[in-house]
Amino acid sequence: MSTPINVVITGAAGQIGYAIMFRIAKGDVFGCNQKINLHLLEIEPALPALNGCIMELQDCAFPNLAGVFPTANPEEAFKDADACFLIGAFPRKDGMDRSALLQKNGGIFRVQGEAIGKFAKKTVKVLVVGNPANTNCLICQHYAGASLKNENFSAMTRLDHNRMLGEIAARLNVTTDKVKKVIVWGNHSNTQVDDASHATVELADGVKAVYGALPQADLEGEFAQKIATRGGAVIKARGASSAASAANAAITQMRDWWCSTPEGDWVSMAIPVPDDEPYGIKKGIIYSFPVVVKQGVVEVVKGLECNAHIQAGMKKTEDELIAEKQAAYEALNIQ
Numbered sequence: 471m472s473t474p475i476n477v478v479i480t481g482a483a484g485q486i487g488y489a490i491m492f493r494i495a496k497g498d499v500f501g502c503n504q505k506i507n508l509h510l511l512e513i514e515p516a517l518p519a520l521n522g523c524i525m526e527l528q529d530c531a532f533p534n535l536a537g538v539f540p541t542a543n544p545e546e547a548f549k550d551a552d553a554c555f556l557i558g559a560f561p562r563k564d565g566m567d568r569s570a571l572l573q574k575n576g577g578i579f580r581v582q583g584e585a586i587g588k589f590a591k592k593t594v595k596v597l598v599v600g601n602p603a604n605t606n607c608l609i610c611q612h613y614a615g616a617s618l619k620n621e622n623f624s625a626m627t628r629l630d631h632n633r634m635l636g637e638i639a640a641r642l643n644v645t646t647d648k649v650k651k652v653i654v655w656g657n658h659s660n661t662q663v664d665d666a667s668h669a670t671v672e673l674a675d676g677v678k679a680v681y682g683a684l685p686q687a688d689l690e691g692e693f694a695q696k697i698a699t700r701g702g703a704v705i706k707a708r709g710a711s712s713a714a715s716a717a718n719a720a721i722t723q724m725r726d727w728w729c730s731t732p733e734g735d736w737v738s739m740a741i742p743v744p745d746d747e748p749y750g751i752k753k754g755i756i757y758s759f760p761v762v763v764k765q766g767v768v769e770v771v772k773g774l775e776c777n778a779h780i781q782a783g784m785k786k787t788e789d790e791l792i793a794e795k796q797a798a799y800e801a802l803n804i805q
């Protein structure tokens with residue numbers, strides 16, 4: 471019987487929290503042989519609703535669920551944490567400017583970063599979902615301090631990656647397992663670069679480049695636009711933002727980080743830019759790259775040729791992340 475690992479979900483009573491906790495408890499991330507303690511962090515007013523979710527968890531009778539610990543105290547939540555899904559964040563309200571949003575979220579990710587640095591295991595994997603995800607992750611890492619390293623942190627661009635797989639598969643009438651090597655570069659925002667220029671698809675007559683199977687002009691135009699604005703389209707249609715697909719993306723990103731990426735493919739993960747500054751992206755921000763993961767070690771896929779259109783986008787999204795960082799650092803008075 472395995473020793474339980476401690477898995478933290480923040481914003482657990484929210485809509486992504488509700489969609490993710492049952493799948494984690496069932497074994498979709500850490501496997502069906504791994505026992506789990508769920509540490510569920512919420513703000514005080516949401517604890518009664520969270521209690522309802524916990525009743526439902528019990529009623530599912532998941533064999534791997536060793537314990538459930540609801541709390542509004544970050545220090546309790548992150549104690550001995552092995553894996554954290556940081557989903558709770560302050561939503562953008564009407565008329566709120568960007569610096570106010572960064573300040574509100576900076577406050578949340580400062581407190582959580584400090585608690586993670588002090589109380590989580592040094593091997594912890596922290597996946598930031600709450601928006602603006604890349605910059606929230608940067609703030610969290612900053613306040614976690616030097617006892618944790620780059621390899622402890624990532625932000626979620628997997629929903630955009632999965633959206634690309636889904637859309638290419640739909641256009642070519644194949645299942646998504648036939649599509650490989652899509653890339654999301656940069657920020658989880660409208661400047662993200664949805665790059666299918668290295669992607670392949672397995673069709674009835676063999677493996678082909680997606681550039682060719684679909685028109686390049688569409689892939690760099692209307693297709694990329696559709697992926698980058700998909701969140702808004704879901705809100706318009708559903709009257710609420712993506713929840714099941716966002717939860718699924720967090721599950722797949724953490725699972726690949728924990729268990730390794732599949733042979734012959736890569737995934738997109740926003741990570742602290744490594745020291746060797748791949749593709750000329752400067753250190754000091756959380757930027758999404760194509761990565762492979764082997765036994766928990768994340769490595770950026772190097773040496774891909776990027777055309778001028780993609781390169782221009784990569785620079786623009788880097789500039790946006792630098793500007794977001796500056797605004798957040800100013801709001802939080804970080805020197």
Ligand code: NAI
Nearest residue numbers: 481483484485486512513558559599600601603626629716
């Ligand atoms: P929601 O509003 O349904 O739930 C958020 C929950 O967080 C609420 O229950 C709230 O009480 C809680 N919360 C707020 N402050 C907290 C704190 N300091 N500590 C603990 N919990 C706290 O929102 P939803 O739909 O679940 O989305 C959560 C976040 O995920 C949003 O920021 C959203 O923009 C982001 N998101 C990110 C995606 C990505 O691809 N990176 C995709 C979809 C959503």
